[in-house]
Amino acid sequence: MATSQCGELAQTDKDVALQSLLDQYRDYKGGLIPVLQEAQNIYGYLPKDALQTIAKELRIPFSKVYGVCTFYAQFHLKPRGRNIIRVCLGTACHVRGGSKIFEAAKEHLGVGHGETTEDLRFTLETVACIGACGLSPCMMVNDETHGRLVPKQVGGIFDTYE
Amino acid sequence: MKNLDQIREKYKEQYKEKIGKTRIVVGLGTCGIAAGGGKVMDAIKEIVAARGLDADIDFTSCIGMCYREPMVEIALAGAPSVIYGDIFADNVEALIESHIVNKTPLYELACFQIPGDATPYEGIDIMDKAPYYEKQIRSVTSRLGRINPESIVEYIATGGYEGIEKALQLDRMAVIEEVKKSGLRGRGGGGFSTGTKWSFVYGAQGDKKYAVCNADEGDPGAFMDRSVLEGDPHSILEGMMIAGYAIGADEGYIYCRAEYPIAIKRLNLAIAKAEEHGLLGDNILDSGFSFRIKIKAGAGAFVCGEETALLNSIEGLRGMPRVRPPYPAHKGLFGKPTVLNNVETYANVPFIIRNGADWYAAMGTEKSKGSKVFCLTGKVNNTGLIEVPMGITLRDIIFAIGGGIQNDRPFKAVQSGGPSGGCIPAEHLDTPIDYESLGEIGSMMGSGGLVCMDDTTCMVDVAKFFLNFTQLESCGKCTPCREGTKRMLEILQKICDGNGVIEDIDTLDRLCRVVTSSAMCGLGQTCANPISSTLRYFRDEYEAHIIDKRCPAGVCNALLVYTVLADKCTGCGACLRACPAGAITGEKKQPHKIDPAVCIKCGACIQKCKFDAIIKA
Amino acid sequence: MSKVTLTIDGIQITVPKGTTVLEAAQQAGIFIPTFCHDPELSRPGACRICVVDIPGARNMPASCVTEAGEGMVVYTDTPAIIEARKTNLELLLANHPEDCLTCHKNGNCRLQDYAYYYGVRPGAFTGEKHDYPIEDDNPFIVRDMNKCILCSKCIRMCEEIQGNNAIDFSFRGFSAKVGPAMGTTLSDTEISNCVFCGNCIAVCPVGALTEKAMLGKARQWEVEKVTTTCPYCGVGCQYDLNVKDGKVIGVTSTDGDVNGRALCVKGRFGYGFIHHPDRLTTPLIKKDGAFVEASWDEAIGLVASKLGAAKDTYGPDAVALLSSARVTNEENYLMNKLARAVIGTNNIDHCARL
């Protein structure tokens, strides 16, 4: 968040959204995690300045905010892709070849675990289980689950996401 | 006190009217959607519109037969419902043509039927008698796949909120007594008596109390809670309300994994509907009892399934477990007395109150009452969600319900209880499933994942898989878990890489012992179970890896040697051309050879060979 | 207050209800090792080195968080307990630098002491070790997180006593690390909120946190500690001057009436002036506008004669004394006596007003 010389916030739309989010949660017990979740929805990730604002406004020490951010797998401190791919490597998927799906995804996108493609189109991750074990191996793209995958399908699925 | 009778009668009428019409219902639980249910739904809408058919289109949740997803139910007015499996965009038209237009069920895709008052079709199994359901009972799961989970009308029409209505007329302690008498034990794995737990919170001093629902189902291989949340969200709310009333809480939290967006959406909808009906909020049904429920979405940490870590997470802290005592019953959420149960436990409660403790206690074994929901997955033919009476054997589950192992391969083990559980070998297939017996054979009930394994599953690799999981999910607070899981994983990796020495087994043994006995929370205390159970039942596999440098299941790449069977090889050269490393040599029409020093063990040759002439071992 | 009687290693001891097993054992003179326990701080029960055997309990409870119960039987040295302690020590050592020879904490390190006591040597486990850069970009504190055993005492000290919350755990599991937000260093005070009180150093059981200026100055056993009162603000913190060979080489915490172990940046790190080369070492007399060194006799003689002359010529009130809020009570008393009894004036004051 850029600040002009006299401290008025040179606010982007996202900063305004963050402020109104914080207004909702200022007196809410245990609001940090929902705030971080929604702030991540606003920015796509959790920028340092946003975290600092959250810490200040919720009166939670910055070290604790950072501790929470880095504890939970959901939070990201670097920009992420428009589409989040989560390849399941849970037990069932593991025994049915989940890692081959992951390899295929890596090859297709040219990025590794936790990485984002240069065009910010995809971020590739793994997940311990998405609870669709009956359809293993499977993966999620954003909120959509794709099951019974074979490696060669993977590219085609990605192509449907802009 | 107000009662729901009028509304109930009205909703029953509405529901009866609805199911009396011709209708098409698509299963849109997460697994249904994953299998393509959404596309099937689109296709159905298109076809019904294009043909101008008079049929209601609706959706439901997962009925449990994951292996047949996507599933579609079709019922003609006054005729039985037929549930079909493996319906895709390309065969849905044929299905509608046959069942609705020609009024003839499409027999080859029919899974089973539910006749209701109608005359059953010939040649289709009735649900209760279908092999998959014959040994199951449907209590907690009874509405799954049967009602529209976003409809409070259908919930109330099927007996919903009768439990809370009845509870509110009872003395609070009487509600607790009823739950105690039912014998219900925590379905999250610990198996503590639910009624007793409630009585602790009832007796605890506090100006405020909470009822919390653990919906952070994080075990790989488990999706029972997700299915219930998606399929019958009101039952959770009702169970929590009953708990809240009994213990004296006016606020509840559902801590749900963020990975379950559909569950969260349906829960929010259910809360809104219940509030609209005056079933949540102030002075519920004019009883003087007030209760509100909030949803907290988890943020991705398995350890938050541990109750005190979960409380920290709701409070907005790192999900690190707290020291106990004090127990949550006395100092829980925000320092107030708190009852914590998981989804399945709460889901059982309305049934117990509605039908009585005796009805519930009649199911199950002496110490483990009622039914249990399991997720049957892995290398079994019929994967899915099942509900069985406590005391059923693993053999019944895997072979009668699950239809045995895929491709008729030999059964090797079933992993129960997720990362905290253990691997159970064939010799214990006849063990009746209950809390105590699973513990005795080195596993645990856990939340109810059952992952089946065949002879191509390497047990060292399985142990490594779980340790990799727990190592990544360890919160890092206590020494044995933080450092111990890391070293156990490294040793397992070393063994799988062929670098193990025989002393490693003793070291693993010792680490298992120390981590189990000295770790702080449930995650740490059980994280060694996958190792100790495989060491107990499959020690020979460890020894094979260490001494013979061989992976009997053919999984651990570093230990595999690819060889050409000279008597089967025709010398076609397909493998030679496929080998990216140039490790295969041989003259045309002569048996080929693989140079193990060059081979990168990618397996490309095996895939190309049409004569099964290449083996890895 | 009600009491409970329990038996630890066969010794019966009666303690007030609410006493922990650890405290009871300490009262009975029974040794139980601890890393994360600190009587002044909250109790995470996390390091698990203090586990004991209480028959009937599930697993091995941590004695620091287990309340002593009536009739409780506790064993602190069964083979299983010893095995657990040794293994946990081995696990800690497996991820700890083996540089005791040059470590400032050598001789005053709990990890070292317990390893010695239990005969644990490094090397039981091989594998990944942390390789964090050493943080020494400020003049006060050196943080070597490779030596950190994650006992969290520094975090709790900073939160519960100091109230600055400069540091917390970040990440989790094997990757868990103690530090300021955004992985920055303490000297990035905009983010860290660190005020360099160094109170974290006072509780660190190992060599992860050290006073920068003390590094390489003395081994732990060469230091003489002299408890005294801080010369800065009016709070009157107590601390230990660390002395080696007649030189003050540092300040460490003691247990002060007012401050406990807490100090501020000035108290803990502001002692360097004592041996500063600018210190006056001899009396000076100004001659022709420049100072020249003088003997004490010469200087005192001059002072006495000049003050005496002013008094004799103009009366006692021609002399004024400015005493000091910096010197001791005894010295102020003598100044007051000098003014009133010797010179005969009430012209004495000090800068109380600043």
Next chain:
Amino acid sequence: MTNSIGEIAEADFILAAGTNTFDAHPIIGIKIKKAVANGGTLAVIDPRLTDSAKLAQYHLQLKPGTDIALFNGLANVIIEEGLYNKQFVEERTEDFEAFKQTVAKYTPDYVSEITSVPADVIREVARGYAKAKNSTILYTMGITQHTCGTHNVFSTCNLAMLTGHIGKESSGVNPLRGQNNVQGACDMGALPVVFPAYQPVAVEANREKFAKFWNVEKMPDKPGLTVGEMIEAAGKSVKAMYILGENPVLSDPDANQVMHELKSLDFLVVQDIFLTETAQLADVVLPAASFAEKDGTFSNTERRVQLVRKAIEPIGDSKPDWEIICLVATAMGYPMSYDSPESIMNEVAKVTPSYGGISFDRLELCGLQWPCPTPDHPGTKFLHANKFVRGLGKFNPVEHIPPNEQPDAEYPMVLSTGRRRYHYHTGTMTQRTGALEVFYPEEYLEISCEDAGKLGINDGDKVKVTSRRGQVEVTAQISERVTPGLVFTSFQYPDVPINRVTNAARDPISKIPEYKVCAVKVEKVS
């Protein structure tokens, strides 16, 4: 302090006025933070947004020099709303009616006009302070360093008496002493009008007692001069000065004048551990030993007497101050010798009733808080328990008095001075530690963004601060800590001798200079 430092942590309501506690008294800051963590309320009265103001639930960011109005306003609300402690007022105090009449006109709206603190905030803080079980007032130089400093202090005491928040645990009026032994220097009679333990020199019996004890004929009865008066009289009625461990050239207001006056003395002797700016003006400089090189005692802000222990031998040829004073006295014909500071304390105990029970032997075990009249007395944790020292607590009605120097067209801004966390006093010690001055090497002038904008000043620019008395160059730091119209810096950097600018106008009673307000202009140095 009426109370002990530890009690602050237990207070339910803390009213901290003119104290930058987290920087100047970090360990007391800890107690404040603890109180807040325990659920206590913190209200900070300060023109600056200090770190403690940031933590506070209420920051009463008043215009400099309007404290009396604010305190009267708080009292007004408490009386108007019937929140005062009637029983306490009736039984323990006097002159309430006069006080009530005085504060009657200080309505929240009127006070808000003077102070610019919102009226609602005044009401809320008044209610919070009055209603809390334990409320404590902390103050430091922000209250005292005004020409109305004594009246400021009266107004804090009035508030405490009004609510009965005094004479009990975690309640009281607590000035926080800025230097290690200000308390002790006062206790020991280093004041112009009292002998040790505040025994007035004006009382003949006291003079007789000391004359007899010290074995001299008689004691002077004329009140002595305060620091400022001494310096003003230097070269006039005062011909010779003996300065021990003080640095008025940097620390006293209107420093140019101070330097000029000290130079006009016939004779100046300075005794210190460094050749300070003041020592440089001396005729004779006596090298003293530091605290690490001698035994003795300091008395802290909560009246706790604690041991100072010798850790090393005096550096070079330096000597402990007590030895030097003895040499001077002896050379002046009054034989003075002690074998140790311990024997001096034994003498102190005999003539200082509040120190009567204090001895090194006892102090070896733990510090003792005076009054500690007898060897078996445990010391006193808080004062005024059942009765004020003077009997009934007296309300001293006081009116708002504006600061001596107001901003005007030529000098449009207000300069306030104070302390930094990393330094101490005039920096004599903390500029020579090898650590503190490395971390915080340079002093800044805090200036608001708005003012900086108007004056064309960027962060880091050199600026010139000028008052009617002098000028100083300093680096500007654009800061949210100060409001428009206010600038702030410390007096702790010899490179920035800000007291050349400050106003020597003094409180007529306590003689404290008005360091907190003087009119200046700030210009960018081109």
